[in-house]
Amino acid sequence: MPDIIQLLPDNIANQIAAGEVIQRPASAVKELLENAVDAGATEIKLLINDAGKQLIQVIDNGKGMSETDARMAFERHATSKIRNIDDLFSIKTMGFRGEALASIAAVAQVELRTKRAEDEAGICIEIENSTVKNQQPVAMETGTSIAMKNLFFNVPARRNFLKSNPSELRHIVDEFIRVAMSFPEIFFSLSSNGQQVFHLERGSLKQRIVQILGNTYNAKLVSVHEQTDYLDITGFVGKPETSKKTRGDQYFFVNNRFIKSAYLNHAVMKAFDEMIGKDSYPMYALFINLDPAQIDINVHPTKQEIKFEDERIVYAFVESAVKHALAQFSITPTLDFDLDGSIQHLDAVSKPFTEDKKSSASSSSLFNTFTKSNQAHFIENKSELGHWKDFYEKPAAQTHFKPLTAGLETDDSSATLHAPVLHAQFISENVFQLHSAYIIVQNDNGYLLVNQQNAHERILYERFLHAVDGKAIAAQQSLFPVSIDLTATDSVLLHELLPDLQQLGFILEPFGNNSFVVSGTPADVSQGNEKNAIEKMLEQYKHFSSDLKFSKREKLFRSLALQQSIKSGTTLSQKEMSGLLNDLFACNTPNSTPNGKPTYMTFKKEELDKMFGR
Numbered sequence: 357m358p359d360i361i362q363l364l365p366d367n368i369a370n371q372i373a374a375g376e377v378i379q380r381p382a383s384a385v386k387e388l389l390e391n392a393v394d395a396g397a398t399e400i401k402l403l404i405n406d407a408g409k410q411l412i413q414v415i416d417n418g419k420g421m422s423e424t425d426a427r428m429a430f431e432r433h434a435t436s437k438i439r440n441i442d443d444l445f446s447i448k449t450m451g452f453r454g455e456a457l458a459s460i461a462a463v464a465q466v467e468l469r470t471k472r473a474e475d476e477a478g479i480c481i482e483i484e485n486s487t488v489k490n491q492q493p494v495a496m497e498t499g500t501s502i503a504m505k506n507l508f509f510n511v512p513a514r515r516n517f518l519k520s521n522p523s524e525l526r527h528i529v530d531e532f533i534r535v536a537m538s539f540p541e542i543f544f545s546l547s548s549n550g551q552q553v554f555h556l557e558r559g560s561l562k563q564r565i566v567q568i569l570g571n572t573y574n575a576k577l578v579s580v581h582e583q584t585d586y587l588d589i590t591g592f593v594g595k596p597e598t599s600k601k602t603r604g605d606q607y608f609f610v611n612n613r614f615i616k617s618a619y620l621n622h623a624v625m626k627a628f629d630e631m632i633g634k635d636s637y638p639m640y641a642l643f644i645n646l647d648p649a650q651i652d653i654n655v656h657p658t659k660q661e662i663k664f665e666d667e668r669i670v671y672a673f674v675e676s677a678v679k680h681a682l683a684q685f686s687i688t689p690t691l692d693f694d695l696d697g698s699i700q701h702l703d704a705v706s707k708p709f710t711e712d713k714k715s716s717a718s719s720s721s722l723f724n725t726f727t728k729s730n731q732a733h734f735i736e737n738k739s740e741l742g743h744w745k746d747f748y749e750k751p752a753a754q755t756h757f758k759p760l761t762a763g764l765e766t767d768d769s770s771a772t773l774h775a776p777v778l779h780a781q782f783i784s785e786n787v788f789q790l791h792s793a794y795i796i797v798q799n800d801n802g803y804l805l806v807n808q809q810n811a812h813e814r815i816l817y818e819r820f821l822h823a824v825d826g827k828a829i830a831a832q833q834s835l836f837p838v839s840i841d842l843t844a845t846d847s848v849l850l851h852e853l854l855p856d857l858q859q860l861g862f863i864l865e866p867f868g869n870n871s872f873v874v875s876g877t878p879a880d881v882s883q884g885n886e887k888n889a890i891e892k893m894l895e896q897y898k899h900f901s902s903d904l905k906f907s908k909r910e911k912l913f914r915s916l917a918l919q920q921s922i923k924s925g926t927t928l929s930q931k932e933m934s935g936l937l938n939d940l941f942a943c944n945t946p947n948s949t950p951n952g953k954p955t956y957m958t959f960k961k962e963e964l965d966k967m968f969g970r
């Protein structure tokens with residue numbers, strides 16, 4: 357037998373490696389923008405054609421490259437940003453791996469033009485399949501322009517894997533915003549198919565936020581600014597009244613790098629605590645800066661997670677800083693505040709976080725800056741929790757007690773999977789509501805316990821399915837059309853969903869500049885709630901959008917069903933309850949929500965009799 361192992365040819369090895377870094381047009385956009393920032397540019401222009409599939413070009417006025425560097429830049433592991441392993445712990449630049457340009461050159465046709473201030477002429481290099489095809493001098497201003505054309509032209513499998521243009525464009529806009537938000541001192545613009553989408557003049561962070569997220573935030577931002585020896589935080593949070601039903605406007609940056617952190621997000625939400633309603637999301641753009649040695653950014657290049665040396669300190673700090681800012685805002689609403697030094701002395705910040713440190717942190721002056729009424733709630737909730745626990749634990753302690761559901765789990769679980777045989781319609785006198793959340797109804801051999809919200813979700817979902825197959829859901833005209841302003845990202849998303857939404861009874865039209873006009877909604881949506889309904893639907897949709905197994909439409913249906921369903925806590929009339937039950941059992945799959953939660957359970961009279969020794 358001959359030996360069988362061979363080295364992969366360079367171009368194939370490069371293409372495989374590129375897959376790690378350049379997954380879609382937006383990843384290339386991020387890399388090119390970051391390179392321009394690292395080059396010290398004060399003006400960065402991004403041009404996109406065909407959602408980046410045909411062209412992505414970044415033009416900057418940064419320091420440019422020498423002829424040798426320009427050729428070198430496309431080699432794998434070629435970087436000017438680190439020289440040895442120690443440098444990894446003091447990274448001040450956005451890039452450092454030396455992989456981006458090599459990856460881009462492996463999967464697109466690239467034209468680089470670059471000139472340094474000290475050089476007479478610039479140089480233009482064309483590259484295809486990781487090989488230089490052409491090189492010549494050009495006359496140009498100092499700076500760099502990198503154009504990448506026909507992304508994945510040589511990797512058709514990847515090209516076919518790309519999403520629709522609106523979807524890829526949405527990812528590009530996301531990346532653009534993340535970089536533009538971190539560097540308000542740099543001019544940024546974005547054009548798509550020759551049309552300008554963003555034109556962001558240089559200015560303060562506050563101005564940049566308003567430019568990007570919209571005028572609604574003007575005069576509605578509270579500045580967050582705290583400094584300690586360990587780390588500092590600057591940025592803005594939206595005043596409570598600007599919070600939205602959709603999570604879009606939330607940004608964390610660590611050393612100017614955008615990160616996603618559910619953990620730190622939780623810290624901000626905790627700081628807002630009772631100031632905003634449940635299901636509301638406050639805007640924030642917070643910049644945490646700390647010694648690069650305290651974080652590990654050496655994770656995967658396209659991942660946005662970050663590891664902190666001690667995450668809990670950062671959590672406590674973020675929560676305190678936001679609380680502090682909000683507390684001051686409630687006293688002096690229109691001013692930007694000077695910080696006081698109290699956070700510096702907060703144990704949570706200056707020392708490692710242990711259980712007893714936690715309690716001392718919570719009794720510190722900073723922690724007490726928020727209002728008394730909130731604290732009263734805090735205590736109240738806690739005592740409620742105690743009762744609830746008692747209630748839950750006591751029956752379990754009595755071992756001879758057989759829980760109601762026991763019968764369900766053992767001999768008769770299949771009973772819950774069939775619609776109960778109920779020939780007659782549910783008659784309204786025989787239905788009862790419990791806790792404004794459950795409906796109880798007698799049947800031949802026992803009773804059903806229906807969860808109203810789950811049941812309604814199923815009903816709506818099937819209604820939507822029918823609506824796209826055949827007859828559209830009728831829209832009710834709104835008395836007053838309302839306009840909604842969305843972030844650029846949400847606006848691209850809503851554009852994508854428009855045709856289906858129209859079929860489902862929304863009268864919705866784009867109105868330029870990320871705005872839409874709603875002039876009608878399905879009958880279930882109450883007048884005056886149009887805006888809310890759409891924002892909530894978008895939020896829910898985005899929540900599903902990482903779920904690749906669902907189609908766009910499926911996600912929309914699930915989001916709308918969830919969002920429009922009658923919530924627990926809603927008191928229903930007898931008539932509404934029997935209507936709900938009749939609708940439920942007219943469904944094709946009445947027994948569960950689209951997500952598989954049960955809509956009802958059946959309980960047998962026999963079981964009750966047994967329990968009571970009858």
Ligand code: ADP
Binds near residue numbers: 391419435456500
């Ligand atoms: P990294 O950014 O990790 O160093 P890249 O592959 O993105 O790796 O870039 C390689 C090198 O090319 C950079 O280290 C930098 O020296 C040079 N470079 C890339 N883009 C630019 C630019 N826009 N202006 C000046 N130099 C650049």
Ligand code: MG
Binds near residue numbers: 450451452454
């Ligand atoms: Mg780079």
